[in-house]
Amino acid sequence: MxxxxxxxxxxxxxxxxxxxxxxxxxxxxxxxxxxxxxxxxxxxxxxxxxxxxxxxxxxxxxxxxxxxxxxxxxxxxxxxxxxxxxxxxxxxxxxxxxxxxxxxxxxxxxxxxxxxxxxxxxxxxxxxxxxxxxxxxxxxxxxxxxxxxxxxxxxxxxxxxxxxxxxxxxxxxxxxxxxxxxxxxxxxxxxxxxxxxxxxxxxxxxxxxxxxxxxxxxxxxxxxxxxxxxxxxxxxxxxxxxxxxxPIIQTESSNEANKLDCVTWLDNQPPKSVVYICFGSGGTISHEQVNEIAHGLELSGHRFLWVIRPPSKISGSAYLVTKKEDPLEYLPSGFLDRTKGQGLVVPSWAPQIEILAHGSTGAFLSHCGWSSAMESIIHGVPIIAWPLFAEQKMNAVLFTDVLRVALRAQQSDAENGGNIVVTREQVAEVVKRILESDEGLEVRKRTRELSDAASLAVTxxxxxxxxxxxxxxxxxxxxx
Missing domain, CATH: 3.40.50.2000 (Glycogen Phosphorylase B;)
Known part of the structure; x- marks a missing residue:
């Protein structure tokens, strides 16, 4: 191979x-x-x-x-x-x-x-x-x-x-x-x-x-x-x-980094209450988008577990280049203190399998990479679709419009430097939709149905x- x-x-x-x-x-x-x-x-x-x-x-x-x-x-x-x-x-x-x-x-x-x-x-x-x-x-x-x-x-x-x-x-x-x-x-x-x-x-x-x-x-x-x-x-x-x-997925994470911290924190959260945010092993976003996500999560009032990497202008830049900066330095001033009881931010890597399998995880804000999406569906976790590159936008359409296992932030036409930036209000709105609304309940139900079908496929x-x-x-x- x-x-x-x-x-x-x-x-x-x-x-x-x-x-x-x-x-x-x-x-x-x-x-x-x-x-x-x-x-x-x-x-x-x-x-x-x-x-x-x-x-x-x-x-x-x-x-x-x-x-x-x-x-x-x-x-x-x-x-x-x-x-x-x-x-x-x-x-x-x-x-x-x-x-x-x-x-x-x-x-x-x-x-x-x-x-x-x-x-x-x-x-x-x-x-x-x-x-x-x-x-x-x-x-x-x-x-x-x-x-x-x-x-x-x-x-x-x-x-x-x-x-x-x-x-x-x-x-x-x-x-x-x-x-x-x-x-x-x-x-x-x-x-x-x-x-x-x-x-x-x-x-x-x-x-x-x-x-x-x-x-x-x-x-x-x-x-x-x-x-x-x-x-x-x-x-x-x-x-x-x-x-x-x-579906071919990992059954457990291969890296122990941050595993104990993440699982212990999740153990202390209510069922289906946490939004997990991760853009995959290769995904990065701009510094401005990092700020908007941070403020949006804070504004939503919902719990979150966020895997953050140093920002970049190129969404797929993390695949072949490893940055040495501390990604936490790019968060808004005072954000970690203000959200201490609301969320957990971990740098660079987290045990995704264990997080998605945890009963406290209620949604996955994902770049819609195929492997990550399969992991989310198998564990019955609905998706907030946030595609970045490759075929991820096609996947996002499939997940939202065909399979109905995902919601997507309502984006405005405002652009900055050629890149559409999802505002903090739009981030907060989609988090509330997936965790609070009847629409979110339907997406969760459909995800559970596909989870059962995935399990049957490999019997x-x-x-x-x-x-x-x-x-x-x-x-x-x-x-x-």
Whole structure:
């Protein structure tokens, strides 16, 4: 398995492998083993090391040699082309690792991340299955499969530098249309940019792989999953075999930082009373937005547990860059003293699984990253949708308008420096809506229903368990 850099991308790979090995560790005397081949640029993060050091005996990992960009003119700074470049520079060492593994055992599959997809031609060299573990949802995958055709149809190559789209875009298998502004942010960059090219290249490659493994389940995105399986995405391509095996989430946090403080504090709060705020492992917001959230939480009067990071103008900047500043210094003056009995603010990291599973947690103000959303749904915690980048705006539309497990702050048209800032009044209003209103009760009820459906999907005869069994059988047949 070849994840891409960033521990947030590593987690679904580890959890998928654990689930697979737990259910299929001995098939008629055949024992599966998983090796994670991890591309690196600089030393691995402590969180990645903690995750990998806790692997079970039938899994291991190899950190590929750290690559350097010293000889690359103008190396990319955006996370997506940067992750793809790190993988491309790691291909020689990846090939060497696969050669070494093939001399010791029988290889059956090479599983990559969407943005590690440049590794998959190596699968043909070793005559094994090429697979992508698509860590976002089926709706996002349906759009990604259709995007190359959309690009081809809508671009006048001689005169147009950006994608000319209609006001709304339909995605096969999704009952609502998407506003152009809610499509993945990568499509809005100039076509000549490395960011756009990286996404388009990855989307084109999806149709060339043997197997797509999807972190979703039938009750959640059944129509989109069926549309992909029928090969009736907008691209008109039949594409690879699709196995829906989700939800894949962590069962416990891999890092002990702040765990005792958070759980002890939650133990002393009333049931369903706390709003948990976290923008994922890669999400950051502006200093002004930090201030507005702080004042909004204070204004709401509701309890909160807030994971705060140093602000940034780039919403995804935390993926590959670690800031050393104390994030608490960016809070409004006197905020921590004034909210001492109302909330808990923790810097940089918190035990998300334990927080979402806690009975005192009543809502999750989330960036709508797919893994975080799955964790929230499984634990029956409704979402305040606050998308930042990647496919998160599509997810937010899905969660609010289709699945009805989320509410969203009512934003004004006021902008500052090109960025829409959600005001303190709007923050307070959405917190009150989700915790106090009849609308919030309906969202909570719907979230509990999907939580039950998620639990059923991974039971012995559940749809996702059956998908995992079919995948195991396909791999076994290759060595029969």
């Amino acid at each position: 070849v994840p891409c850099p960033g521990h947030g991308h590593l987690i679904p790979f580890v959890e998928f492998a654990k689930r697979f090995l737990l259910l299929h560790n001995n098939n008629n005397g055949v024992f599966f083993h998983v090796t994670l081949l991890v591309p690196t640029h600089g030393p691995p993060s402590p969180s990645a090391i903690a995750i990998l050091n806790a692997l079970p005996p039938n899994m291991d990992f190899i950190f590929l040699p750290s690559v350097t960009m010293d000889n690359i003119p103008n190396p990319p700074t955006h996370p997506i082309p940067r992750m793809k470049l790190i993988l491309q520079l790691s291909l020689p060492s990846l090939r060497q690792s696969l050669t070494s593994l093939s001399s010791k055992t029988t290889l059956v599959a090479l599983v990559s991340h969407f943005f590690s997809i440049d590794a998959l031609p190596l699968a043909k060299e070793f005559n094994i299955f090429s697979c992508v573990l698509y860590t976002a949802g089926a709706t996002s995958l349906s759009f990604s499969l259709s995007f190359p055709m959309l690009d081809k149809e809508k671009i006048n190559h001689d005169h147009q530098e950006s994608l000319d789209l209609p006001k709304t875009v339909n995605v096969s298998g999704c009952p609502v249309s998407f506003q152009v502004k809610d499509l993945p942010d990568l499509v809005h960059f100039p076509r000549s940019s490395e960011i756009y090219k990286s996404y388009l290249d990855a989307c084109r490659s999806l149709t060339l792989v043997d197997i797509l493994i999807l972190n979703s389940f039938n009750h959640l995105e059944g129509e989109a999953i069926q549309a992909i399986q029928r090969g009736k995405t907008s691209s008109g391509l039949t594409g690879p075999s699709v196995y829906s095996i989700g 012995q005869n559940g749809s996702s368990n059956m998908g995992l069994s079919s995948l195991a059988q396909k791999w076994l047949e290759s060595i029969a």
